[in-house]
Amino acid sequence: MRLGGLISGTDTETLISALMELERTRIYRQENQQVELQQKQKAWRDVRSLIQKVQDKLDPLRLPTIFRSRKVTVSDDSVLSVTAEPGAAQTSYTIKVNKLAQSHMVASRAMGLEDTLSAGRFQIGDDPANVIEVEAEDTLSTLAAKINRLNAGVTAHVVSAGNDQYRIVLTSTKSGAAHRIQLSQLDGGATLQDLELVADAEGEFRHTISAAQDAEIELNGDPKPYTSSTNTFSNILPGITITVxxxxxxxxxxxxxxxAGKVVQAVKDWVSALNTLQDQLKTLSAYDSEKKTAGILNGDSLVRSIQFNLRDLLSRKVESLPETLNMLSQVGIGYGAYGSADYGKIVVDETKLKAAIERDPEAVAKLFNAETGPIAEMNAYIKTLLDSQEGPFKVRDESLTKQINRITETIERLEYQLELREQTLRRQFQQMEEVMAKLQSQGNYFMMQLFGGMFQSQ
Structure with missing residues (x-):
């Protein structure tokens, strides 16, 4: 039972709370330090993420492929579309579309949905394994299910023919003249005859919905057409795919x-990632002299190193290239002028860059793809930063994690000590109250004895 200061007149709960709050300042200092370390860890992880984005935007520029990008203009894109792979010949040509590729589609005679079929066996195509067993109780629906389960290059579905009549429709899974539907009755059965799905001597069916047909085009006015079993032509012109x-x-x-626009955009994306990174580094390492506040990474040498190296690398020369085109500034990549809104940032002169690419794309590609130069060296530098084993981000993250964990352990130990301390304080105050209560009780007894004797003597 807690006496709670009833005897001493002291608010022991408030006193204990105040003493414990004073004791907790040690924990608060640890917690504040832990928060600061967690903020640093998050800051470095954010920086690492931004550097990874720079790497991602840099990678395409390190390969010659993007500098050989092609764009295609089609006078009527409702007729056809064309894609061109990097390096495809820069030229013009005409295409006339004569036919589109079609899948063979045939139908049976019309019959009731519950009408049963003539029993028998028939084969789809020329594979003897693709045989359909038709039983006397089969209907159009059950036959369609059997055909679809066989997966023999033909799909089946039942459609309405009006007046409670239905047909089974067979469709070749592949388009083109070479993929005509072939059905062969076996064992003298009558299933196909009953369904009117027997082809004539020329392979034509009575109820043909769509003929098996190749796509056909004429190129540059040549009357000899090119054909394809699909609506795509990819083997006529090197690196060119035509879809009719x-x-x-x-x-x-x-x-x-x-x-050229694709290359310009890729360069702009890379530069934008670099500027975003530099802005973040500047914010994290800033110091406000008026407010006397500093960014969480203020004073960190790695921040200054990254800022310097990324800027310095952009101004490097490619020694193996001619003086006329061996620096990024010669193709419009530089720094914002002093006093401008872009001062301190990397800027791209799109007009200058585009002109250089259109004039000599291979020369610009060499500037970006050189084994030694600003791009190659930046790539190498970023790889050292992002090294998952010994890179500075990895080292810092592990170090901060250890510090955070140590503080967590310290806080847990202090919490345990404070719990014991509070128990001790409560026990001591309880003992004090009990002693005072005993003394008070004894005092009351003596007073009663003293004054009680006086009253008796009267």
Whole structure:
């Protein structure tokens, strides 16, 4: 039972709380230090993420492929579309679409949905394993299910023919003349005859919905057509893929050019990632002399190192290239002028860069792809930063994690000590109250004895 200061007149709960709060200042200092370390760890992880983004945007520029990008212009894209791989010939040509590829589609005669079929066996295609067993109780629906389960290059579905009549429709899973539907009755059965799905001598069916047909185009006015079992042509012109959409009475003009805009955008994306990184580093390491506040990474040498190296690398020369084109500044990549809104940032002169690419894309590619130079050295430097074994980010993260864990252990130990301390304080105050209560009781006894004797003597 707690006396709670009833005897001494002291608010022991408030006193204990005040003493414990004073004791907890040691924990608060540890917690504040831990928060600071966690903020540093998060800051470095954010920086690492931004550097990874710089790497991701830099990688395409290190390969010659992007400098050989092509853009395609089609005079009527409702007729066809064209894609060009890097390095495809820059030229113009005309295409006339005569036919689109079609899948063979045939139908049975119309019959009731519950009508049963003639029993028998028939084969789909020329593979003897693709045989359908038709039983006397089979209907159009059960036959369709059997055909679909066989997966023999033909799909089946039942459609309405009106007046409670239905047909089974067979469709070749592949388009083109070479993928005609072939059905062969076996063992003298009558299933196909009953369904009117027997082809004539020329392979034609009575109820043909769509003929098996190749796509057909004419190139540059040549009357000899090119054909494809699909609506895609990828083997006519090197690096060019043509997809036809509809037949055309007139030829469509296709032009393949250098896609300088794609390279410019890739450079802008890389520069934007660099500027974002530098802005973040500046914020994290800043010091406000008026408010006397500092960024969480203020004074860290790695921040200064990253800031310096990334800026310095951009101004390096590629010694193996001619003086006329051996620096990034010569293709429009530099720093914002003093006094401008872009001062201190990396800027891209899009007009200058695009002109250089259009004039000599291979020369610009060499500037970016050189084994030694600003891009190669930046790539190497970033790889050392991002090294997952011994990189500075890895080392810092592990060090901060250890410090945070040690503080967590210290806080747990202090919490335990404070718990014991509070128990001791409560026990001591309890003992004090009990002693005072005993003394008070004894005092009351003596007073009663003293004054009681006086009253008796009267």
């Amino acid at each position: 959409k509809k037949p055309s009475s007139e030829a469509v003009t296709v032009t393949v050019d250098m896609d």
